[in-house]
Amino acid sequence: MKQKIAKALLLFPAVVLFSFFMTGCKSKVKDADVETSVNSELRNNPEFSAVTVSVKDGVATLSGEVKDEATKSAAASEAKSVKGVSSVNNNISIATVSTAPSVEITADDPLTALAKDAVKDNPGVVATVNDGVVTLTGEINKADLPKLMQKINALKPRKIENKLVIK
Amino acid sequence: MALQDKYKTLIDTAKSAGVSNLQVREQNGVLYIDGDAPSGRVKDQLWDSYGKIDPDFRGGDLVLNVDAKAEAGTKVKVVTKSSNLNIRKGPGTDQPIVGKAAHDEIITLVSKSNDQWWLVRTPDGEEGYSYAQYLEPVN
Numbered sequence: 001m002k003q004k005i006a007k008a009l010l011l012f013p014a015v016v017l018f019s020f021f022m023t024g025c026k027s028k029v030k031d032a033d034v035e036t037s038v039n040s041e042l043r044n045n046p047e048f049s050a051v052t053v054s055v056k057d058g059v060a061t062l063s064g065e066v067k068d069e070a071t072k073s074a075a076a077s078e079a080k081s082v083k084g085v086s087s088v089n090n091n092i093s094i095a096t097v098s099t100a101p102s103v104e105i106t107a108d109d110p111l112t113a114l115a116k117d118a119v120k121d122n123p124g125v126v127a128t129v130n131d132g133v134v135t136l137t138g139e140i141n142k143a144d145l146p147k148l149m150q151k152i153n154a155l156k157p158r159k160i161e162n163k164l165v166i167k
Numbered sequence: 168m169a170l171q172d173k174y175k176t177l178i179d180t181a182k183s184a185g186v187s188n189l190q191v192r193e194q195n196g197v198l199y200i201d202g203d204a205p206s207g208r209v210k211d212q213l214w215d216s217y218g219k220i221d222p223d224f225r226g227g228d229l230v231l232n233v234d235a236k237a238e239a240g241t242k243v244k245v246v247t248k249s250s251n252l253n254i255r256k257g258p259g260t261d262q263p264i265v266g267k268a269a270h271d272e273i274i275t276l277v278s279k280s281n282d283q284w285w286l287v288r289t290p291d292g293e294e295g296y297s298y299a300q301y302l303e304p305v306n
Contacts, residue, residue, distance in 0.1 A: 156282075159228075
């Protein structure tokens with residue numbers, strides 16, 4: 001009996017060690033597989049094209065760049081849904097917006113003065129300015145309209161509301 | 168994109184007519200087309216094109232700022248409808264009138280103090296500021 005217990009006690013650490021190594025090996029293989037699965041899952045969506053993933057002990061770490069916060073969390077939930085991913089470490093950064101320079105709009109005070117100059121030769125026309133929007137009211141001859149519009153368009157307004165009565 | 172479709176013929180004209188520094192930008196429902204036209208004739212072409220798409224310019228969805236490029240020191244033509252062009256002491260209609268240039272007269276562009284007011288000199292030596300929209304480069 002005593003011998004049996006001793007044997008069992010001896011065997012126990014061996015089993016523990018064995019299983020430890022086995023799981024160690026197993027999880028290594030598994031991580032690589034999971035990584036492949038996550039990768040192929042992310043490649044389905046072109047928005048994730050700049051996202052890279054590495055998996056360690058079931059934890060998927062995402063890095064790279066996406067266009068916005070929503071895409072970032074979408075990538076994380078996509079990764080989380082892959083079998084074998086226990087949790088996600090989301091290190092994705094948001095791409096800085098690199099669109100064309102925004103349109104330059106003249107401030108209201110100078111714009112009001114400029115609009116006044118522009119309508120000076122059209123006595124029936126009044127130009128009012130509010131938040132960059134030039135509103136034209138009054139009356140104008142059809143023939144004079146293009147020239148007036150050219151003048152107003154050149155002032156860098158946000159928008160032009162033409163409410164003129166065209167005669 | 169929809170606005171660029173609406174004004175496609177205008178944008179295409181600007182490209183084919185050699186408008187330099189051409190920028191076509193859409194922001195908050197308004198399309199902004201900026202650039203330097205090689206001549207007054209091209210500017211007129213663009214406005215004709217705009218007028219075909221929106222005859223009364225009521226859309227409120229386009230700001231077309233393409234003026235004929237004129238360099239300081241060159242000659243410009245007075246393109247008022249028929250009247251004389253005022254030459255003023257400073258840049259603004261509140262400034263006193265110091266001279267006049269006749270309709271179709273060729274005068275010298277001395278410098279551009281801003282986009283709207285240019286410093287000009289007549290052949291008689293009168294110098295002052297005139298409204299740039301009534302001046303066109305002479306090619």
